[in-house]
Amino acid sequence: MSGTVDRWTTALRRGWRTGTLWPWCLGGIAAVCGYAVATVFHPGYLSADSNTQLWQALGDEPVNDWHPPVMALAWRILIGITGDFSSMAAAQAALLWGTLWVLARLTWRKTGSRGLSLAVLAVGFAPHIMNLTGVVWKDVHLAYALLAVFAIALTVRDLPPERVRSRWALLVLGVLLLVYAALVRKNGIPAAIPVFALLVLAAWPVPGRRRWLAATGVFVAVVLAAGAGVSAATAPLTTRVYAVIPVDDLVHVLTPAQVRTAAEQAGASDDLRDRLVATAVDCQKRQIASDAYLQCFPQDGPFDVTYLDRRADVIVRMWTQQMPRHWKGYVEYRGRVFSKLLFQSNQRFWNGTHVNAGARLHPDVRKEPLNDTLRSALQNYVTGFARDLPMLFQGWFWLAVSLVLVLRRRWPGPYSRELRLLGASSLLYVLAYLPTAPESNYRYVYWPALAGTVALTLVATAYAARRRAAADSLAGEPEDRPAVLPGGRAPETAPAGPREGADAVG
Incomplete structure (x- = not known):
């Protein structure tokens, strides 16, 4: 033993x-x-x-x-x-x-x-x-x-x-x-x-x-x-969630009156037109600079994830018609949101309390x-x-x-x-x-x-x-550095092999 x-x-x-x-x-x-x-x-x-x-x-x-x-x-x-x-x-x-x-x-x-x-x-x-x-x-x-x-x-x-x-x-x-x-x-x-x-x-x-x-x-x-x-x-149910981005652009770049006109020109329904106008007014009133669809868009009862799916084409059409005309405001708005992302990111720590999950926990x-x-x-x-x-x-x-x-x-x-x-x-x-x-x-x-x-x-x-x-x-070699690595190799201190030349050229 x-x-x-x-x-x-x-x-x-x-x-x-x-x-x-x-x-x-x-x-x-x-x-x-x-x-x-x-x-x-x-x-x-x-x-x-x-x-x-x-x-x-x-x-x-x-x-x-x-x-x-x-x-x-x-x-x-x-x-x-x-x-x-x-x-x-x-x-x-x-x-x-x-x-x-x-x-x-x-x-x-x-x-x-x-x-x-x-x-x-x-x-x-x-x-x-x-x-x-x-x-x-x-x-x-x-x-x-x-x-x-x-x-x-x-x-x-x-x-x-x-x-x-x-x-x-x-x-x-x-x-x-x-x-x-x-x-x-x-x-x-x-x-x-x-x-x-x-x-x-x-x-x-x-x-x-x-x-x-x-x-x-x-x-x-x-x-x-x-x-x-x-x-x-x-x-999965189709939601066409990408439409939240043009919603953000429309309600923050255009005035409420312009949003109403843009919705009518794009053939939006009265319901969508009124909701977009209300979103623009609410975001402006509460000074919400982004995430308009989740923060300001009026909802009838529980959140409906399929609402945008049925109206995404109209919203995209509004965006393509209006943003080229208001390109300066669009650039300024996107610069504002992006700069905030770079310099004022929030939620550095998520505490896991589930407070915003409410009854859906x-x-x-x-x-x-x-x-x-x-x-x-x-x-x-x-x-x-x-x-x-x-x-x-x-x-x-x-x-x-x-x-x-x-x-x-x-x-x-x-x-x-x-x-x-x-x-x-x-x-x-x-x-x-x-x-x-x-x-x-x-x-x-x-x-x-x-x-x-x-x-x-x-x-x-x-x-x-x-x-x-x-x-x-x-x-000489320090004590904590092995004289031989696994496989009988000496420790590498620089790139070796055929890839070294490729890296140097790259």
Whole structure:
């Protein structure tokens, strides 16, 4: 027995010294952290949108496409497997921390530094990231799915050529996550395009035109097929929710009298004309600058999600007739809403009290109240940073970070091209809100915040690894840096292999 223990002890010490155990240690740390975060948010912080989708997921309310049917379907599947609606919030935490573990493991393999790999894991505890980890929102799903695809692309890029099956399995998983991201957020497609390019470049470092066209065609076909499959599985009511955007423009750019005239010219019914005029008057009176349909539009009884579906064509016709004539007012209005999104984002912390869900709060949610002690501790943590470092919660900062990521030609470390594409995804996502932002809300810039934080962390680790390599060349290897990494490789301090030249050219 003592000989067996000695052999195990010797093997563990050798594994720690050579670094073969550290990725598993990182996995254990990520699992503990993810469980802790899921515990804080249990059973999940739900907004009015979340409650609506929970009713749909449980089959207690018809599915509609005002919110993404794919999210209701995914939630329905999780509930069917686990029997508990809280599984969605737990799955979000698991996806984030699993992705961070993959990125931390890659950092360890590239730098051989335990401290730098732990720094990547620490992204999950950043106040502007952790604040929404357990909030069941489509914005959170988009962000975590895109980040997971980014981690998969980096992993595929570093796989040896002989790992063909692993490569294709990861690529299929990445495509599925990317398709989910495109379906879960109606304006997520611009953000998905650069991440799709990441997958293609990970599989083929120098793809030709035919390969690009083939890969794009396959991706579009999978998105269309998945959308059709989700529709077949959920049979969602059509709402044509996109019409809320022209409603916002019409009632804020035109005067009430002009709205009335525009409605008559477009052939709107008397009911729609009067409601639009009343919306313009009410928003002006209450000084509501956006989200007019939900804030000011008169409703007869309970909210009717199908009202716009029956009148969207007329509303769009009003918009196309009037906005070219009032283009200056339109530009000014959209600039006003977009600037507010960038500089005055609200809801930096969602406390999960469900106050705006009212009577629609599902009975299953009432049975599992939130932990007020943990919620208060998390709120103090987040709001304290929001007070002391407000730029972390503001869109302008992450827009600037994405611009820097895109415009700089070369970043240190092995992922220069990947960081630029990550920045491009964030940039396109923010800019897509310029003509469409319904209100000022931090969750609309959650993906740029997450992507920017991960990118800055990877850049910082690359700079630290470069300085460490320079110091090691003079002073020798430090104790916490393994002499040999798993597989018999020396720790990497710079990008290596055939991709280095491609990155440098890119």
